[in-house]
Amino acid sequence: MLYYWPHTYPDEILYSVIARYLKISGSRGPKHLLHNLFDRKSISATLDLPSGLKHLIYNLEMFAKDVEMILADNTLFPYYQSFLTPTKVEKVRHSMLSKSGDIHTLIGINAGIFPAGKSPKYCHLCVKEDKSQNISPYLRRTHQIPSIQICTQHNIYLLELDKSRVHFNKHEFLFLEDHLDQFSLIEQNESIEYLNICKDIEKLLKGKQNPFDADDP
Numbered sequence: 001m002l003y004y005w006p007h008t009y010p011d012e013i014l015y016s017v018i019a020r021y022l023k024i025s026g027s028r029g030p031k032h033l034l035h036n037l038f039d040r041k042s043i044s045a046t047l048d049l050p051s052g053l054k055h056l057i058y059n060l061e062m063f064a065k066d067v068e069m070i071l072a073d074n075t076l077f078p079y080y081q082s083f084l085t086p087t088k089v090e091k092v093r094h095s096m097l098s099k100s101g102d103i104h105t106l107i108g109i110n111a112g113i114f115p116a117g118k119s120p121k122y123c124h125l126c127v128k129e130d131k132s133q134n135i136s137p138y139l140r141r142t143h144q145i146p147s148i149q150i151c152t153q154h155n156i157y158l159l160e161l162d163k164s165r166v167h168f169n170k171h172e173f174l175f176l177e178d179h180l181d182q183f184s185l186i187e188q189n190e191s192i193e194y195l196n197i198c199k200d201i202e203k204l205l206k207g208k209q210n211p212f213d214a215d216d217p
C-alpha cells in the first residue's frame with residue numbers, strides 16, 4: 001500500500017507519473033520502489049501499453065484510482081484499440097491488467113526499450129508552459145502516439161529522445177526534466193495536411209470506434 005502518489009497532470013501518460021514518483025522517492029528505478037508499485041521487482045518501463053495495472057491500482061487504493069480510468073486516460077490503449085479486433089482488444093486489456101509482458105508481440109508491434117518510432121517525445125512550448133506554472137515538465141500522452149510528430153496545441157514539431165545520448169535498462173523510467181537536452185527535433189513533414197491528420201489521429205484516444213465489425217476468424 002502506498003501513502004504517497006504524485007498528482008497526474010492533464011493528458012499525462014502513466015509512465016511519466018511513475019517516473020515522477022520514483023524521482024521524488026529518491027531514484028528512477030530502485031527495485032524496492034517498483035515492488036511497492038507492482039508487487040514485483042522486474043516490471044518493464046513501458047511507455048505505451050504498461051502491464052501490472054491491477055497490482056498498481058491495488059497499491060493505490062487510498063488514492064481512489066480506477067483501472068479503467070487509467071487505461072482510458074493515461075495509456076495508449078484507446079489508440080491501439082481502434083485498430084484491433086475485439087478478441088485482441090480483450091487480450092491486450094487482460095495483459096495490461098496482469099503481469100504479462102507479451103503485449104507488443106500480441107499485436108505485432110516492436111517491443112524493447114523505446115523501439116523505432118516509439119521514443120518519448122515532447123513539445124518545447126508545452127515544457128515552457130509547465131515551467132512557467134512551476135510544474136515539472138511531463139510527457140503528454142497525445143505526443144506519444146507513434147504517428148504523431150506535431151503538438152497540435154502549438155502547431156510545432158515535437159522533439160524525440162535521441163537514444164544515442166542516453167542509456168537506460170528496461171526497468172528504468174525516464175524523468176523528463178532530467179533529460180530535456182537529450183532530445184532532438186523530429187525530421188519535419190512539410191505536408192499542409194499533416195497537422196489535420198495529427199488532429200484526427202488524436203481523436204482516437206477519446207473515441208471507442210473500432211473499424212472491425214467482425215471478430216477474429
Ligand SMILES: [Zn+2]
Nearest residue numbers: 123126151154
Ligand atoms: Zn505544445
